[in-house]
Amino acid sequence: xxxxxxxxxxxxxxxxxxxxxxxxxxxxxxxxxxxxxxxxxxxxxxxxxxxxxxxxxxxxxxxxxxxxxxxxxxxxxxxxxxxxxxxxxxxxxxxxxxxxxxxxxxxxxxxxxxxxxxxxxxxxxxxxxxxxxxxxxxxxxxxxxxxxxxxxxxxxxxxxxxxxxxxxxxxxxxxxxxxxxxxxxxxxxxxxxxxxxxxxxxxxxxxxxxxxxxxxxxxxxxxxxxxxxxxxxxxxxxxxxxxxxxxxxxxxxxxxxxxxxxxxxxx
Amino acid sequence: xxxxxxxxxxxxxxxxxxxxxxxxxxxxxxxxxxxxxxxxxxxxxxxxxxxxxxxxxxxxxxxxxxxxxxxxxxxxxxxxxxxxxxxxxxxxxxxxxxxxxxxxxxxxxxxxxxxxxxxxxxxxxxxxxxxxxxxxxxxxxxxxxxxxxxxxxxxxxxxxxxxxxxxxxxxxxxxxxxxxxxxxxxxxxxxxxxxxxxxxxxxxxxxxxxxxxxxxxxxxxxxxxxxxxxxxxxxxxxxxxxxxxxxxxxxxxxxxxxxxxxxxxxxxxxxxxxxxxxxxxxxxxxxxxxxxxxxxxxxxxxxxxxxxxxxxxxxxxxxxxxxxxxxxxxxxxxxxxxxxxxxxxxxxxxxxxxxxxxxxxxxx
Numbered sequence: 189x190x191x192x193x194x195x196x197x198x199x200x201x202x203x204x205x206x207x208x209x210x211x212x213x214x215x216x217x218x219x220x221x222x223x224x225x226x227x228x229x230x231x232x233x234x235x236x237x238x239x240x241x242x243x244x245x246x247x248x249x250x251x252x253x254x255x256x257x258x259x260x261x262x263x264x265x266x267x268x269x270x271x272x273x274x275x276x277x278x279x280x281x282x283x284x285x286x287x288x289x290x291x292x293x294x295x296x297x298x299x300x301x302x303x304x305x306x307x308x309x310x311x312x313x314x315x316x317x318x319x320x321x322x323x324x325x326x327x328x329x330x331x332x333x334x335x336x337x338x339x340x341x342x343x344x345x346x347x348x349x350x351x352x353x354x355x356x357x358x359x360x361x362x363x364x365x366x367x368x369x370x371x372x373x374x375x376x377x378x379x380x381x382x383x384x385x386x387x388x389x390x391x392x393x394x395x396x397x398x399x400x401x402x403x404x405x406x407x408x409x410x411x412x413x414x415x416x417x418x419x420x421x422x423x424x425x426x427x428x429x430x431x432x433x434x435x436x437x438x439x440x441x442x443x444x445x446x447x448x449x450x451x452x453x454x455x
Numbered sequence: 456x457x458x459x460x461x462x463x464x465x466x467x468x469x470x471x472x473x474x475x476x477x478x479x480x481x482x483x484x485x486x487x488x489x490x491x492x493x494x495x496x497x498x499x500x501x502x503x504x505x506x507x508x509x510x511x512x513x514x515x516x517x518x519x520x521x522x523x524x525x526x527x528x529x530x531x532x533x534x535x536x537x538x539x540x541x542x543x544x545x546x547x548x549x550x551x552x553x554x555x556x557x558x559x560x561x562x563x564x565x566x567x568x569x570x571x572x573x574x575x576x577x578x579x580x581x582x583x584x585x586x587x588x589x590x591x592x593x594x595x596x597x598x599x600x601x602x603x604x605x606x607x608x609x610x611x612x613x614x615x616x617x618x619x620x621x622x623x624x625x626x627x628x629x630x631x632x633x634x635x636x637x638x639x640x641x642x643x644x645x646x647x648x649x650x651x652x653x654x655x656x657x658x659x660x661x662x663x664x665x666x667x668x669x670x671x672x673x674x675x676x677x678x679x680x681x682x683x684x685x686x687x688x689x690x691x692x693x694x695x696x697x698x699x700x701x702x703x704x705x706x707x708x709x710x711x712x713x714x715x716x717x718x719x720x721x722x723x724x725x726x727x728x729x730x731x732x733x734x735x736x737x738x739x740x741x742x743x744x745x746x747x748x749x750x751x752x753x754x755x756x757x758x759x760x761x762x763x764x765x766x767x768x769x770x771x772x773x774x775x776x777x778x779x780x781x782x783x784x785x786x787x788x789x790x791x792x793x794x795x796x797x798x799x800x801x802x803x804x805x806x807x808x809x810x811x812x813x814x815x816x817x818x819x
Contacts, residue, residue, distance in 0.1 A: 190576060190598060191559040219559060256554050256634065389789055402467055402788065402813070403594055410559070411598055 191219030191252075192388035193413035195264065195290065195312070196343065196376035199223040205381075207246060212382035214250035214259040220417070222264040222290055224378075229267070229274040236277070238284045239263035262289040262417065266314065269304075270296040278308055290420040292341065298323035305333035311419045312341045312374065315364060317357040325367045339374045339416050340364060344394055345384045361398035370404040374412045467789055467813045473693040475683055478754050478803040485797065485805060489750065489770075490743045491780045491819065492795060493566055494551050497771040498737045498746060499704050500753065503675050504762035505733040508667065515752040519663050522638040522740035523649050524553065526657045529632045530563050531625035533571060536613045539606050541652065543569050546641030549742055552633035557775040558787040563633055564777050567640075569607035573631070574777040574784075575600055582629040585621065592786040592814035601777070601784060636740040663739025670732045674709055674722035678765055680804035688725065695723035697808055700767060700796065704734070746770060750797065757801050768797040779815055786814025 197209055206223065213221050227236060242249075242261035249258045265288040269275055278285065278293070285291060292312035295301040304313050306329055313333065333340070342361050346353040364373075375395055379385045386394075388409045395405030476483045500516075502508075508516075532538065533550060542548045547567030555562045561575045573587070580587060580600040589597030604621055605611065611618050625631060639649050650658060676691035676699055685692030691699075702709060702720055711721045746768075753768055772779060774791030785793055790812045798806040809818045 217556075254554065254556055255560055257560075392789070396463060406558075406788065407594070 190410045190414035192217055192410050193220035193222070193417070194218050194376050194385070194409075195222040195262075195374060195413055195416060196224050196266075196341065196378050197221050198378055198380055199225055200380065203245060208382050209379060209385070210246065210259060210261065211250045212385050214252050216385060216387045217253055218259070218388060219252050219255070219257065220260040220262065220413070222262040224264045224266055224292075225288075226266045226268065230270060236265070236284050239265075239288050262420075264288060264290040264292060266292040266294055268294040268296070269300050272300065272303065275300070275303060275308060278310065286424065288420075289424075290416060291423070296322070301325075302329045305329035305336075305338065309423065310338065311416050311423070312339050314341045314343075315360060317343050317360055318346050318353050320356055321360050321363070325364055327367055330364075330367045334368065334372045337415070337419050339372045339412055339419075340368065341374045341376055342398070343378045344375060344386065344391060345377045345379050347394075348384055348386075358397060365399040370400045372412065373398075373400065373404070373408045374416060375408045376413075469790075469792075469813060470811045470815065470817060471694065471697060472809045472818060473683055474807040474809075475681075476805055476807065478799065478805050485750065485807060486747050488780075488795065488807060488809070488818075489746050492743060492770070492772060492793075493549055493778065494564070494773050494776045495741045495743065495746065495770050496738060496773045497769075498741055498749070499769045499771075500735045500749075500766065501700070501703065501732060501769075502756070502763055502766040503673070503729045503732040506669060506731050508733055508735065509756070512752055512756065515749050516665055516735060516737060519737060519739070519741055519745045519749070520638065520640070521660050521662045522636055522742075523653075524659045524661060525635045525637060525653050527632055528635045528653070528656055529625070529630055530571075530573070531622055531630070532653075533563075533565060534604070534606065534618075534621055534625060536618075538652070539569075539611075542639055542649065543606050546639060547742070547744070549636075549638045549640075549740070551636045551740070551773065551776055553636050554634050555775060556787070557777060557785065557791065561631060561633075562775065562777050563631065563635075565606075566778065566782070569605060570782065571604040571606055572777050572782070573602040573604070575602065579629060579631075583624050583631075584628055585624050590786065591784055591816075592788075603782070638740055638742050640742055640744050661739065663737050663741055666736045668734045668736075670703070670734055671730065673703065673729055673732045674726045675729050675732070676723050677725045677727060678798065678800075680765075680800040680802065680806070683806065690725070691723045693806060693808055696798065696806075697796065697810070699723055700769065704736075704769065741770075753797075753799055754803055757799070757803065761801070763801075765798050765800045768799070770795055779811060780809075780818040783816040783818065784814075786812075788813035 194213055200206055210221060249261060251258055265285060290312065291310045292314055293304045293308060293310045294314040295304045304310060347357040375391050377385055391409050392405040395408050400408060476485060478485060548565060549567055550565035552563045557574060561579050564572045575583065577598050585602050587600045587602035590599035590601055593599045637649055650660065676696055678696060679690040682690050683693050699722055707718050707720060708715065709720065709722050711719050750768060753766060772793040774787060776785055779785040779793040792810055792812045793815060795807060795809045811818065
């Protein structure tokens with residue numbers, strides 16, 4: 189029951205192409221779109237730049253069809269990890285990563301999938317749809333991810349482009365559904381051209397093919413996306429929770445008070 | 456593997472209720488059903504065997520009143536006491552937020568009974584601070600809430616706590632602003648009009664748009680007024696008529712030509728071919744009182760002998776309205792249809808079909 193959102197629109201170098209993508213998304217009825225920067229660690233070491241604010245790139249955002257509000261544009265970072273050492277970037281607190289609205293990770297091995305679901309501080313875990321899954325999903329990491337509020341992302345644009353990838357998309361999605369029972373799924377495009385975007389109700393129908401129920405499929409495009417965006421916001425705002433307990437010694441109580449003030453300013 | 460894919464064989468839930476009655480019977484509820492459905496966006500009349508509309512009907516169609524579009528109207532202006540005294544208490548005032556989606560954004564509607572319905576999403580509900588209840592179609596974690604404020608309540612006077620709280624919430628805590636479609640029906644008593652009251656906002660008067668067309672060589676199903684289910688070789692059932700009527704009103708080709716890939720739908724058997732049929736479509740914000748008048752004129756159509764065996768009046772409600780009939784909540788899953796259809800026979804029997812979509816209640 190939230191506005192429809194497409195959380196994966198690749199940020200290309202060409203500004204005009206991205207502008208036409210945004211206009212197509214607004215025309216189809218999406219209220220929010222996330223521009224995705226993909227960082228692949230297999231290539232030579234890349235610097236993670238600070239995200240450019242969408243309001244600087246696109247001075248006039250299009251109005252969503254059927255309402256009178258403007259399209260909301262967020263920034264998103266996807267890390268393609270194939271080695272445990274790549275995850276160290278996420279653990280450090282003083283990089284530009286914190287400035288992105290949504291952080292996603294694309295694990296390539298089973299161990300990394302487990303690490304991403306259980307310990308990494310991300311909002312989305314991408315599921316590979318372009319090739320046969322190299323590992324099977326197991327219940328414990330998936331359930332832990334659901335408890336932590338992490339969502340699994342499925343893409344649908346590879347399915348539009350190629351029929352082999354269509355088979356892999358559906359089979360990977362169905363095997364995920366059997367484990368997670370339809371909870372915490374987000375379906376998004378990775379559209380590079382406006383023609384590859386599909387309307388939100390069509391994407392919800394695609395969710396039915398993956399084995400979601402009617403309500404879950406519509407939620408995958410609306411409510412779950414909103415929850416992901418809020419999860420990203422909480423990551424930006426709170427670094428930790430301080431729990432103060434009244435102790436008998438007053439000195440100890442005063443010591444904890446400056447500590448929580450410190451944590452707030454760090455965030 | 457079979458359980459998740461079994462759902463593919465099921466269509467989203469939809470409901471069609473069929474009723475039979477006689478228009479001149481004293482306990483006939485046709486007028487009550489029309490009055491309960493407050494927001495109507497399209498009215499279509501299909502009369503078989505008719506080339507030209509009679510003058511009486513033409514004037515009835517032209518006299519469907521006018522409605523107003525106000526841009527950027529704050530909801531607290533609808534709660535202002537002056538508005539309640541001048542319009543809500545004296546006649547029936549209809550207001551519906553325009554350009555909002557019921558499954559994505561906040562919506563507001565004012566019913567003629569004086570109830571203001573706000574359908575808001577979770578964030579707005581928590582910020583607004585008014586008492587409401589979660590939507591019935593929202594799932595385990597409610598994402599949508601419905602707030603109902605009774606403006607004609609005796610506790611809702613200017614000095615009361617209720618009014619102060621509502622005004623504070625809508626004016627200062629979380630101001631809500633929409634483009635509204637407004638209409639007012641008062642039975643004769645003069646008073647200030649909506650135009651003059653909202654002259655400070657951008658208010659515009661509009662008349663419903665009317666289009667006429669004549670369909671040639673149309674296949675019409677044969678119907679018998681006392682056979683709702685239809686007899687196998689003699690008449691068609693109500694469901695078949697409903698589908699056929701939908702096809703005709705959407706200008707679907709009923710030929711089932713082999714070269715056409717769009718539709719293989721055929722007119723149900725038994726059917727006759729009529730030379731011409733008159734189709735009149737009216738779009739706009741049409742209030743139920745005018746539809747009742749139109750219905751009466753259509754019943755009088757059969758006062759003189761006519762070739763037609765029956766005629767139909769179809770009324771569509773707004774897909775994004777928060778209520779369907781009375782105060783039943785209306786939702787939009789994959790389609791937001793809430794429409795009703797009268798089939799009036801020569802002997803003034805009628806069939807009433809009410810159709811609703813997935814996130815809807817059964818109509819009264």
